[in-house]
Amino acid sequence: MTKNEKFKLVEQFIVDNREAHYRLAYSYVRNKENALDIVQDAIVKALHSVDRLDEPAYMKTWFYRIVVNTAIDFIRKHQRVTVMDDVILDSFLPQLEDDITDIDLQNAIDQLPPKYKSLIILRFFEDLKIDEIAEVTGDNVNTVKTRLYAALKKLRIEIGEEFR
Known part of the structure; x- marks a missing residue:
């Protein structure tokens, strides 16, 4: 499989599963903007390292690993409690x-x-x-x-x- 074919396959996978990727990132930081940043960073990392994806059948675990590592790196980098904007909204409901x-x-x-x-x-x-x-x-x-x-x-x- 060529790099271009892998790139298109990864791109389609990311688009098809964007809600799951966001949900995974959000579960780490509990903040909409930070979760979106994590997903965006993970997508960039994945697209830059698409040639390291040897077996397309493992794309899900490969990309989840990238999202998890990016989320953990984000938490370590910021080392602070993140404001839970959705919790504030939920308190009025x-x-x-x-x-x-x-x-x-x-x-x-x-x-x-x-x-x-x-x-x-x-x-x-x-x-x-x-x-x-x-x-x-x-x-x-x-x-x-x-x-x-x-x-x-x-x-x-x-x-x-x-x-x-």
């Missing part, structure tokens, strides 16, 4: 009963170290399989399983037994 539980869960996930947070997001919010997560993170399957177990244990401790 009628609340659902589950909102408190969701907020507690989201706060607990936000407190996890990046390596655990990534696993929770990829597994439960992006619905990736363990082997796909291993591909995205560059770890072996057993490491992913162990870290996922540890992350879930930390979440249970943080928000209590009702998490089960």
